[in-house]
Amino acid sequence: MTDQTITAVPSADPAPRSRRAPNRHLTGWLMAAPLAVVLGLFLILPILTIVVVSFWGATEFSIYPAFQFDNYAFLLTSEVTWRVFGNTFKYAAITWVCTLLIGFTVAYYLAFHIRSLTWQVALFLLCTIPFLTSNIIRMISWIPFLGREGIANSALLSWGVIDAPLDWLLFSDFSVILAFVHLYTLFMVVPIFNTMMRIDRSLIEAATDAGASGWQTLWHVIVPLTKPGIMIGTIFVVTLVMGDFITVRFMSGSQSANVGRLISNDIGLLQYPSASATAVVLLITVLLVIGVLLRFVDIRKEL
Amino acid sequence: MRSDLDLELVGLTKRYGDTVAVDGIDHLFHAGRYVCLLGPSGCGKSSTLRMIAGHEAVSDGSILLGGRDVSHLPPARRGTAMMFQNYALFPHLSVRDNVAFSLRMKGVAAPERHARADELLELVDMDGYADRLPAQLSGGQQQRVALARALITKPQVLLLDEPLSALDPFLRIRMRAELKRLQRELGITFLHVTHGQDEALALADEIIVMNEARIEQAGPAREVFDAPRTAFVARFIGAHNVIALPDGPVAIRADAMRLAEPGTARLDGRVTAVEYQGTHVALTAAIANDQEVMALMTDTDFFGAPKEPGEAVGLGWQDGAAHKLHA
Numbered sequence: 001m002t003d004q005t006i007t008a009v010p011s012a013d014p015a016p017r018s019r020r021a022p023n024r025h026l027t028g029w030l031m032a033a034p035l036a037v038v039l040g041l042f043l044i045l046p047i048l049t050i051v052v053v054s055f056w057g058a059t060e061f062s063i064y065p066a067f068q069f070d071n072y073a074f075l076l077t078s079e080v081t082w083r084v085f086g087n088t089f090k091y092a093a094i095t096w097v098c099t100l101l102i103g104f105t106v107a108y109y110l111a112f113h114i115r116s117l118t119w120q121v122a123l124f125l126l127c128t129i130p131f132l133t134s135n136i137i138r139m140i141s142w143i144p145f146l147g148r149e150g151i152a153n154s155a156l157l158s159w160g161v162i163d164a165p166l167d168w169l170l171f172s173d174f175s176v177i178l179a180f181v182h183l184y185t186l187f188m189v190v191p192i193f194n195t196m197m198r199i200d201r202s203l204i205e206a207a208t209d210a211g212a213s214g215w216q217t218l219w220h221v222i223v224p225l226t227k228p229g230i231m232i233g234t235i236f237v238v239t240l241v242m243g244d245f246i247t248v249r250f251m252s253g254s255q256s257a258n259v260g261r262l263i264s265n266d267i268g269l270l271q272y273p274s275a276s277a278t279a280v281v282l283l284i285t286v287l288l289v290i291g292v293l294l295r296f297v298d299i300r301k302e303l
Numbered sequence: 304m305r306s307d308l309d310l311e312l313v314g315l316t317k318r319y320g321d322t323v324a325v326d327g328i329d330h331l332f333h334a335g336r337y338v339c340l341l342g343p344s345g346c347g348k349s350s351t352l353r354m355i356a357g358h359e360a361v362s363d364g365s366i367l368l369g370g371r372d373v374s375h376l377p378p379a380r381r382g383t384a385m386m387f388q389n390y391a392l393f394p395h396l397s398v399r400d401n402v403a404f405s406l407r408m409k410g411v412a413a414p415e416r417h418a419r420a421d422e423l424l425e426l427v428d429m430d431g432y433a434d435r436l437p438a439q440l441s442g443g444q445q446q447r448v449a450l451a452r453a454l455i456t457k458p459q460v461l462l463l464d465e466p467l468s469a470l471d472p473f474l475r476i477r478m479r480a481e482l483k484r485l486q487r488e489l490g491i492t493f494l495h496v497t498h499g500q501d502e503a504l505a506l507a508d509e510i511i512v513m514n515e516a517r518i519e520q521a522g523p524a525r526e527v528f529d530a531p532r533t534a535f536v537a538r539f540i541g542a543h544n545v546i547a548l549p550d551g552p553v554a555i556r557a558d559a560m561r562l563a564e565p566g567t568a569r570l571d572g573r574v575t576a577v578e579y580q581g582t583h584v585a586l587t588a589a590i591a592n593d594q595e596v597m598a599l600m601t602d603t604d605f606f607g608a609p610k611e612p613g614e615a616v617g618l619g620w621q622d623g624a625a626h627k628l629h630a
Contacts, residue, residue, distance in 0.1 A: 200391060202391040203391050203393060205378075206391040206393070208358070208378050209357075209358070209384060210379065211377075211409060211456070212379075212405075220404075220407070221393060225394070
């Protein structure tokens, strides 16, 4: 009896379902439309514009629509481009290593050493306090600290650690990377902390039970299980550093260059086609880097 | 009877701030026994197990294994191994690597540890699954792997923390037969924490009933079931009536209750419920002072002289069936 009623239901259903079907699709499209419009207008369209303009031509005082590869040819054959891209990768790599080490340590401390949830949340919020001010302010506040007559130098001098002020503290690669690390470490802390909080604590006991030392547990259990978080943080940091131009400009005192500054200089000179070409190359480079990173770790289960 | 592999707890105490989770318990576990720690949640059984395992610091007292005090040794150096409630398999490692984990930590070379792991997997009937990830296994299979992983360290005592609670009832019964078989084959002590009395009765050579941080009663399974010492044990182990008689409370097994004509037996009552259970019929009757008594009869006995709710009955038992209870 019961079986019959159950099988009877689907056979009676097709008629109303087929009547509803177009509606269902329409609803689906309508629900997707707002986001699609926003992304289309503010993401796809600008990128397409940049790609189109990158093929245009330019003289000292005008730009004109065209389809030529001059910008790319100039860009890829220029020794400056390669050096600047190299420099950008260098910043990204060093910043990545520093933010990873600091971020992992902070996240580990928060996730495994702080036992109460209240303290975890409190300390976590403490980490975000610098974000209450703007990027630029946080960056510029390093300048009086690191300068020739700055706090760092005068403190070191008065302690007798150094005899003469250190010149490399400010307007150097050191200060650029310091600022990057300061700005972006939180982007590493958050995803790693998030992944670590999902690690079942009994796994750590199981490792201890199997005789693993603290370092062995860290290396064989915690790090492998934190990889997706590390990877998400890595993507944040690498894309942010590779796309940055303002930090490099301020903290290097305009003495170092990265790709972002190359683009910003071109824009300053109204060389939009050349800037677009550089932007396209940078975009492709960053996408390739992310593509390579994603081959190593499957982050889908984190999302 | 004492052997040098006995596990002994001496005044073992666990305090969390002001609350006492385990209150100075003393017990000697003879080697090679299947022991169940039985009690309601919060009775201190898990804390006791975790202290023996070394995952919880001992507040007071000591744990002796094979004559040496292991209370302050790290878990891996105690000669115990623990099987966790949710198995705690490493999700990023294959079954073989999970089992071989402790050997890897000791620095045993890959071929040797893999060979050992495969032996253990064979012991728990999981050969053929060595290359899978834990997520690709069913609950029962994960449990076998967890067992193999615990056993690879050749422990003298295997500690099992509610090992069957995550399984469905059918699998639970199969796995408990498996646990019993393994324990008999290996001949080591199994210390099994559970809150299910049927599980404890089915598995244990010895049952330790805990309540409110103390051991309420310890002894062979049949002894605990046949002669519960306190009202708590009688109620917790089930199938017992605790009746307040003029000369003190007694425990009587439900299946020892006999029905009789009203006025002819030790107690008079009125039937409140009749529950047919297949091979048995459970009859509940209300007696004086708002007490409830259950009589468990075979279906033939009951249907020979069926009773209806509301009927008056007499309830009796043979001499010796009633056990005096201590406070």
